[in-house]
Amino acid sequence: MSREELCPYCGGETCYKDVERLLRGGNDVAVVTVPADVCLRCGTQIYEHDISVKLEGIQRKLDLGQTEEFQPLGRYFQVVNSGIPLTGITARPNPPPFGRGKVVIPRRETTTPGDSGGV
Numbered sequence: 001m002s003r004e005e006l007c008p009y010c011g012g013e014t015c016y017k018d019v020e021r022l023l024r025g026g027n028d029v030a031v032v033t034v035p036a037d038v039c040l041r042c043g044t045q046i047y048e049h050d051i052s053v054k055l056e057g058i059q060r061k062l063d064l065g066q067t068e069e070f071q072p073l074g075r076y077f078q079v080v081n082s083g084i085p086l087t088g089i090t091a092r093p094n095p096p097p098f099g100r101g102k103v104v105i106p107r108r109e110t111t112t113p114g115d116s117g118g119v
Contacts, residue, residue: 012041025062
């Protein structure tokens with residue numbers, strides 16, 4: 001099993017650890033804990049191919065409403081009119097489909113004062 005040592009986005013070092021991934025399908029959400037190489041600088045998560053394939057299978061089941069084998073975990077709510085001002089910036093599009101080699105899930109790009117661009 002080969003692992004990434006440097007982030008393909010920012011070149012930062014990565015650390016192999018377990019991460020929680022939220023998968024959404026229809027009105028359902030699944031929380032899955034999986035191993036990933038995580039960039040210590042920008043937070044990008046890199047999954048091995050076999051993990052990507054398994055996540056794709058879980059995603060497919062959610063999309064089809066086939067959640068019988070999943071364990072219920074509390075309740076899921078959407079808060080509307082929270083009074084928290086939004087930035088007006090839309091979220092990134094969905095991550096790339098699973099199952100195409102390693103999947104890289106980038107974190108939100110950030111800038112610091114005096115920085116000319118994102119990480």
